[in-house]
Amino acid sequence: MTRIAFGSDHAGYELKQHLIARLADAGHEIIDCGTDSTDSVDYPEFCAAAARQVRDGHADVGIVMGGSGQGEQLAANKVRGARAALCNCLYTARMAREHNDANVLSIGARVVGLGLAEEIVDLFLSTEFEGGRHARRVDQLTALEAEF
Structure with a gap:
């Protein structure tokens, strides 16, 4: 079982609801950080809330979504400790x-x-x-984040 925090804007709401139902049925624990409808909203608060759940150890991973996913990724990455990746294909999901x-x-x-x-x-x-040489690079990202 994985603890998964979700956040989305109105454009990602229907996909979020679909994925939440599917993953809950598979036995995962779900933390829904909103939004709660297709009414137009600003995404930063919902995506940052999901990233904070990961940072604070309440969730193992976060999933954020919107129309393109780009702004949502940016919002999540503003949370120290979040490493959000925009993955609209299988290759980038695996590499992330x-x-x-x-x-x-x-x-x-x-x-x-x-x-x-x-x-x-x-x-x-x-x-x-994978760790190895990639761990060194992730450590470098964490060091960059600590500068600010």
Whole structure:
């Protein structure tokens, strides 16, 4: 079982609800940080809230989504300790975990369909960090973050 924090804006709401239901049915613990409808909202508070759940140890990973996923990734990455990766394909989902130890997945709900989104999430959740030379680079990212 994985503890997963979700955050989205209105454009990502329907995909968020779909993924939450699917992952809850699979036995994962879900933390829904909003939004709660398709009414227009600003994404930063919801995506940062999901990233904070990861940072604070309440969630193992976060998943954020909006229209393109780009702003949502940016908002999550403003949270110290979050390593959010925009993954709208399987390759980037695998690399985000294997090489960057990403702990927040961002998806563009207007970019990928339900089936591909499910595959991206499954791959992200099942892929382990390789460590090795990549650990050194993740440590360098953490050091950069500590500068500010």
